[in-house]
Amino acid sequence: MRWVSGLFCAFGLSVADAFLPAQPHITTHHVQHHASRRLAVVRAATGSGDKKTLERVLIRQGDESDLSKIRLVLASQLMNPLFLQAERFVCAEMDGRLIGFGQVRPLDGGGGSFEVASLFVDEAERGKGIGSAIVRRLLERHGAKGTLYLLTLSKTTPFWERFGFRLVGSDEDASLPALLRLERSAGTLVAGGLLGQTVVVMTKDE
Ligand SMILES: CC(C)(COP(=O)(O)OP(=O)(O)OC[C@H]1O[C@@H](n2cnc3c(N)ncnc32)[C@H](O)[C@@H]1OP(=O)(O)O)[C@@H](O)C(=O)NCCC(=O)NCCS
Known part of the structure; x- marks a missing residue:
């Protein structure tokens, strides 16, 4: 089943934006509840010109109470909502609302390969640096x-290159985790057929 996740992660930017009309409502969530899991607080600039204001965004580790909302959002974005483990997630919270998340999960059960997956930011909050803050924290933690x-x-x-990811060359293909290759094949089938897009694998050199 895990192959579905990569397929749907790749789809997050296109199928969902093209065919899904609206984001699901993400319910209120209390910052205090997560005080002990606080990882960082970033400030996100919103608006433009003189109207630009700063909002507090809490970047913290996920916990069990996030999972129902995460599942709902992932399903709506055609990303895999199954087999989620809260501790693998980094979440972004603004004014008590869960507004974004991402995870790093093992690809080969202890073999040393991991996947950055399930990255999502509420549509209304995009372009404020929140996705980048989540990715930075995931990388630091990893x-x-x-x-x-x-x-x-x-x-x-280009979004991922900012964090040091690079495209995997064809000469490296054979050394990719089997699960990742499977995910890519499934994603390419759908993305190529429906969207005319190519699914690519990126990696970050240590
Ligand atoms: C991808 C996503 C998480 C980015 O979140 P975000 O909070 O908007 O990210 P940031 O504000 O940190 O964006 C940083 C930069 O990346 C750029 N960027 C975001 N998505 C991009 C894309 N698809 N292609 C190229 N650049 C992109 C932004 O324009 C921004 O550029 P800027 O700093 O020059 O303005 C968000 O667009 C999203 O949730 N998309 C739907 C789910 C998805 O596709 N997830 C990724 C699956 S692999």
Whole structure:
């Protein structure tokens, strides 16, 4: 079943935006509840010109109470909502609302390969640096535990290059985790057929 996740992660930017009319409502969530899991507080700039204001965004570790909302959002974005483990997530919270999240999960059960996946920011809050803050925190937390991979649409590679990810070359293909190759094949089938997009694998050198 895990192959579905990569396929749907790659789809997050396109199928969902193209075919899904609205984001699900993300319910209120109390910051105090997560005080002990607080990882960082970033400030996100919103608005433009003189109207630009700063809002507090709490970047914290996920917990069990996030999972029902995360599942709902992932399903609506055609990302895999199954087999989620709260502790793998980093979440973004603004004014008590869960507004974004992402995770790093193992690809090969202890073999040293991991996938950055399930990255999502509420549509209304995009472009404020929140997705980047989540990714930065995921990378900090992951440290040097093992090789990181991700699947994405080719048009999204500039976003990931900012964090040191690079496209995997064809000469490296054979060394990719089998599960990742499977996820890419499934994603390519759908993305290529429906969207005319290519699904690519990126990795971050340690
Ligand atoms: C991808 C996503 C998480 C980015 O979140 P965000 O909070 O808007 O990210 P940031 O504000 O940190 O964006 C940083 C930069 O990346 C750029 N960027 C975001 N998505 C991009 C894309 N698809 N292609 C190229 N650049 C992109 C932004 O324009 C921004 O550029 P800027 O700093 O020059 O303005 C968000 O667009 C999202 O939830 N998309 C739907 C789900 C999805 O596709 N997830 C990724 C699956 S691999």
